[in-house]
Amino acid sequence: MTIDNAFATVLKRLRKEKEESQESFSFSIGIHRTYISQLERGLKSPSLRTIEKICKALEISITEFFSQVEQEQRT
Numbered sequence: 001m002t003i004d005n006a007f008a009t010v011l012k013r014l015r016k017e018k019e020e021s022q023e024s025f026s027f028s029i030g031i032h033r034t035y036i037s038q039l040e041r042g043l044k045s046p047s048l049r050t051i052e053k054i055c056k057a058l059e060i061s062i063t064e065f066f067s068q069v070e071q072e073q074r075t
Contacts, residue, residue: 006072008042010065014058015040029053 001009015025015036022040026033031050038044046054055062 004042
């Protein structure tokens with residue numbers, strides 16, 4: 001699995017665990033919903049600033065987020 005796809009899987013899973021729609025999640029971090037959709041489909045790679053916003057909104061450290069991405073990549 002590519003890092004983009006692993007990132008996508010983790011982002012989508014964590015967002016759904018918080019019971020947030022793409023629309024409400026994107027609004028809370030100031031990013032367009034279609035961009036969140038592209039991230040969740042592995043079509044785009046986010047900037048460091050975007051990763052920081054995502055992790056803050058998900059209430060997870062960047063380290064923990066990428067630990068989950070690494071685990072997902074191995075499966």
